[in-house]
Amino acid sequence: MSVEYLQFGCQVLLGGVFAVSAGSKLYSRTAFADFTGATARLTGAGAGRARQLAVVVVAAEVAVVLALILPALVLWGFALGIGLLAVFSAAIVRSLRKGQRASCRCFGASDSPLGKHHVVRNAALAAFGALGIAAGLSGGTSSLDFGPAGVVAFAALIGVALIARLDDLIGLFRTTTATSSLGRQQ
Template identity: 40%
Template structure:
């Protein structure tokens, strides 16, 4: 359990660190994040304070996840942030508003179901991490085990961070009509 908790702390911590860094890497990235927040329904007068609060929350989550014992306060904060982010994404999808996901900085990829799935995975990881942290799981003792766990966590975090890029690899840009899937064979069904 110790290595699982370490792995989850690292995945969630790396993802939140990359998210904060992506928004802070320059004025353009921060402006794009503000635009995305506005497109997701944040009122204009609250746009900058909300953007700053999100980034501060992400930075705080990273620090809290690194603290002992087990990073429980960090998991609580990540659960709150991820719940708010997911609610905003679902609201945007339901409204039909076209907005890009500026989760990790500037991007042109529109918000889609993959973002809900990504956040669902992160929510599940954070819930597991919180439960493990609250049980008082001991810290891992084996250096090779820690290194293997860190490598696996980095790999998992990169998959989360590059969700948009990975998702576009599997899109075929073919328009789909709603309804039943039809056979591609030239023979009608009998």
């Protein structure tokens, strides 16, 4: 695979994740209010400050998506995405160290508490961002054929779906594991 397709795949993956994340917070007033509340719990900020932080987060997520779409800004989009993921991870680690288990409103209505897996997810996404930068610096997306680009985009979008539903997948396996353990005890 050439670096052009690697960069393109990273663009679709990271851009898709941030698009779903921003969209899940903006699709209704209730969704944004829930995200603002989660931001307040996570940061300890008052309602007004939490709303400001929530607006900044969503604006930054949208900026990542737009930058990853515009050819002249792609590398900046990757860099902004990595920076945003680092800030998110720092906030999660800080919350976990304080013993807070705020719900993760990363992708909308999930009530799953923040955990180490969210930090790992963010680190993996940041690695894709770094890979996208490396690919961009060594070639960029100058000429993509439709067929292979479609396959790369499809694979990246599957990644987006899995990442967006990570809490549900983990919950499913925890439930399955707990159920299996109960069955063995009886």
